[in-house]
Amino acid sequence: MVTLSDVAKQANVSKMTVSRVINHPEQVTTELRELVVAAMQELNYQPNAAAKALANNRSNVVKFLILEDIDTTEPYYMNLLFGIARGLDKRQYALQLITDRQKLTAGNADGYLITGARTSDFPWLDQLEKPLVLFGENRYGYDFIDTDNKLGTQMATKYALAKNYQSIIFIGIDVKEPFEYSREAGYINTLQQHAKLPRIYRLANHSRLSQQYIEEHWREFAPNTCFICASDRLAVGVVRGILHEGGAIPRDFGVIGHDGVFLDQVSNPQLTTVQQQVPELGEHLARMLLSKIAQSGAQQGELLLAPKLVTRGTTRE
Structure with missing residues (x-):
């Protein structure tokens, strides 16, 4: 198994420099960063996700809260969850599903994805301290993704x-x-x-x-x-x-x-x-939240994905 020391030796830099490139790339020059990245690619070095999260004081966990009753016989949320998981997997994040709002802030998480929020929920949402992105339009200034x-x-x-x-x-x-x-x-x-x-x-x-x-x-x-x-x-x-x-x-x-x-x-x-386009919506939700986490909670705005009209037997040809 390739180690941090192997990368440092290949790039002819210290282990501390390699660690900074992985965990705090903004603290090193572009030249050093490119040198270390090239060595990592040549050796096929994969940084330990848990160690990186620890170094950044993060859990690498995102919680997904559903605030509405769902019909488990319909695959809507399964498609959405699949899309979210696919987006998080690319950044080695884990997804935790929550159905009780009282448990949202228990334990550790880097941010929240929330769906089913209604007007009456926003005073409670205002109290949450971690970065969050909503699935569904809102007019209260929260970052969101939805179908157009x-x-x-x-x-x-x-x-x-x-x-x-x-x-x-x-x-x-x-x-x-x-x-x-x-x-x-x-x-x-x-x-x-x-x-x-x-x-x-x-x-x-x-x-x-x-x-x-x-x-x-x-x-x-x-x-x-x-x-x-x-x-x-x-x-x-x-x-x-x-x-x-x-x-x-x-x-x-x-x-x-x-x-x-x-x-x-x-x-x-x-x-x-x-x-x-439900799986795609889920993947975009994951991307937006991870971007917000990386930017210390900076506003991300809104994204509306265009739907498709699928014509079948209930309308004229």
């Missing part, structure tokens, strides 16, 4: 218009949160550009509720209508409601969901949906 929700519903609405659906209805999630405002804004702005009036209904995010709503209000929905839904879960319920009432999908009624992780594929017919 507004762009997603713009794409969906433009597609419905292009397929000549005359009435386009938005079925939203009944929460007063930034991601929902953005999804509604994409729909509203696109309709206004085409001189059409928005029509919005908001429900709790359960398929049985959206199915029930369609069935109870069936006479209000004329043929040649497309429903733009704020989630695949709502979209699945809309599909079931239309089929229960004898509506023809996609000839007379179209349905477009939002998420594209699992339910879109098991729906019958399969859903046209705005697909989030």
Whole structure:
């Protein structure tokens, strides 16, 4: 096994210099740094991650807190976790999953990734001292990464218009949160550009509720209508409601969901949906947090990843 001494001998420098290049590269000249790095590469030397973390007074652990109820039958969070883990692995960081906020600050961690934060959570978030990045839009100045929700519903609405659906209805999630405002804004702005009036209904995010709503209000929905839904879960319920009432999908009624992780594929017919790039979102979350840790908590800003519109059997070809 190649040691620190071997690298020092190869580069003709002291062990202290090699240690500084590994742990505090800003303290050595560019010339010395390049010399040591070249020796490390030539000898295929891999610095001990635990020792490096100790030298930097770090744990090399990131905690991921989920602040919302999750359905373990859906792979959304598994995809997100895979992306986060992939991003952390590249820097030899470990991931610890937390579901109880009271345990977030227990033990050691270099920073936090948090998802599911709502408006009522921000006073508590303000008290956290470690670097943190949120998964999901916010308007409180926290660094975050999310899907471009507004762009997603713009794409969906433009597609419905292009397929000549005359009435386009938005079925939203009944929460007063930034991601929902953005999804509604994409729909509203696109309709206004085409001189059409928005029509919005908001429900709790359960398929049985959206199915029930369609069935109870069936006479209000004329043929040649497309429903733009704020989630695949709502979209699945809309599909079931239309089929229960004898509506023809996609000839007379179209349905477009939002998420594209699992339910879109098991729906019958399969859903046209705005697909989030969930593993990539996870990897970007890891990168942003590690960058923030390395920069002693410096602000990182926001990053919105463009979704994809995946067309399937619930809209016209």
